[in-house]
Amino acid sequence: MKIIRYPEPAQWEELLRRPALDVATLNDTVRTVLQEVRTRGDEAVKDFEERFDHVRLDSLSVSEAEWAEAETLVSEELKEALRQAHANIEKFHAAQRFESRPVTVTEGVTCWQKYVPIEKVGLYIPGGTAPLFSTVLMLATPARIAGCGEIVLCTPPNREGKIHPAILYAARVAGVSKIFKAGGVQAIGAMAYGTESVPKVYKIFGPGNQYVTAAKQQVSLHDVAIDMPAGPSEVEVLADETSRADFVAADLLSQAEHGVDSQVLLVTTSETLIPQVVAEVERQLAQLPRQEIASRALESSKIILVRDRAEALALTNRYAPEHLIIETADYLELAQGVVNAGSVFLGSYTPESAGDYASGTNHTLPTNGYATAYSGVNLDSYHRKITFQELTPEGVRRIGRTVEVMAANEHLDAHKNAMTLRLNSLKS
Structure with missing residues (x-):
């Protein structure tokens, strides 16, 4: 991790820039894949699955036999964990229900809103190096609570053409209607345009890499709504002299292991904390099975030493992190000044992983600075509000x-x- 001490505000924009691919080349590739899926449907999706996921599929649909098999392959311990996480996510999102009431704006003029669920939603679950069954719960649970009529899920298969059993089990727990074996850009195209197998949906949800983000943005121009531009994941930790270096290091590494394009940032007012955190990162990194991925993510990550808490807060709001962990002594007071963040984790005993899995909040959040304008996924994300008026x-x-x-x-x-x-x- 690169250490920067007392940067001036004029340096912040460059300092906080996220790592990025060559967008021009990326967009050309995405455009080509989407056009093929639009014109050739299932066959194009299968061809791209063979090219990108290295598997030749006979069918994109997950069969009932595969659903049943998954039930037997998931341990009872994981099943119980998924059920508990689902219950917490359900409770938190159910509390977000909107209650409309007529408003008489002046005598004889009454206006109100009707809360209407989006009828068909598509959920994208990344595959890659980790089976994100937790994201299934995060996206499907509020969709079911909202009353969405059709919940379609796409996720990449492994080289044997199978979906990870925990993803299938989580989908059943959360109420997914249909699952298809498709990943990346081709999955986004299939849900946006519809194919012989995959239904066209009205809104697509879910995180992904920069190709998936670009695909979502492109299809949103004309064909379908999207939740947000959610790309590679990121975390910022705010710490001071009271913070535990081992906790801070663990929080940084828990994000770094997501992917090589993840970014982690430590902002601190304590010079003495920095070498302690660096040492802890090295110690804990050596014990991680995904240390190669985490190491590459750390190459583009930073530790920033600031003068005081006001500067720390100003820098944080400029960065607009997807995840913000405040591990300072005065975390509740500092949290009052946060205006740009996807989700905030307060105090030394609230790691990001709590929100990623089981505290109940949603972990599908705006990245790449989009927290200045977007919210994370919530119950409102699955509804439309239709206005009515009577004179x-x-x-x-x-x-x-x-x-x-x-x-x-x-x-x-x-x-x-x-x-x-x-x-x-x-x-x-």
């Missing part, structure tokens, strides 16, 4: 002239006439 004759009398004047001044005479006719009808 009585008294309501027409109350706001009719206002509508006429505004329409006339926008030179929209037909708009004005629609109200004028009603006003005149009340004079007779």
Whole structure:
């Protein structure tokens, strides 16, 4: 990890820049794959599965026999963990239900909202180097609570053409309708356009690498809505002289092991903490099975020493981290000043992994600085709010002239006439 001491604000933009691929080349590749899936459907998805995931599939659908087999392959201990995590996620998201109430804005004019679930949603579950069955719970549980009619899930198979059994078990627990063996850009294209096997959905959810993020952004221009531009994962830890170096190091490594393009950042007001954390990172890294992945992620990660807590907070809000862990003595006070973050973990005993798995909050969050404008996935993500309004004759009398004047001044005479006719009808 690179150590930077007391950077000036003018340096922050460059200092906080995320690692990135050649976007021009990336977008060209994504565009080509999406076009093939749009025109050739299942066959294109199978071809790209063979090319990228190194497996030739006879069918994209997960069969009932595969669902049943998965049930027998997942340990009872993991099943219980998944059920407990699901219960917590369900409880937290169910509490987010919206209750509409009519509002009389003036006598005779009533407005209200209707909460309507998105009928068809697509969930993307990354494969790669780890089976993210936890993401199944995070995406499917609120979709079911919301009342989405069809919940479609795509995830890449292994080289034997099988989906990890824990992903299938989690999908059954959380209420997924259909699962398909497709990963990466081809999976996003299949859900966006629909194929012979994969239904077209109205909104796509789920994290992924930069190719998946680019694919989601491209299909969102014309064909389908997306949750957010969620790319490679990241964490920032805020620490001071009271922080435990072993906890801080563990939190940094828990994010670094996600992937080589992950980024971890330590912002601290304590010079003495830095060598302690560096030593702990080296010690714990040597014990990790995924140390090669974590080591490569650490190459683009940083430790930043700042002058005081105000500067630490300003730097944090500029960075807008996906995950923010505040391990300072005054973490509750410091948290009041956080305005840009996906999810915040407070105190020394709240690791990011709690939110990743079982505390109940959602771990599908905005990355790459998008926390300045996007929320993480929540129950609202699976709904639309349709507005309704009703005017009585008294309501027409109350706001009719206002509508006429505004329409006339926008030179929209037909708009004005629609109200004028009603006003005149009340004079007779």
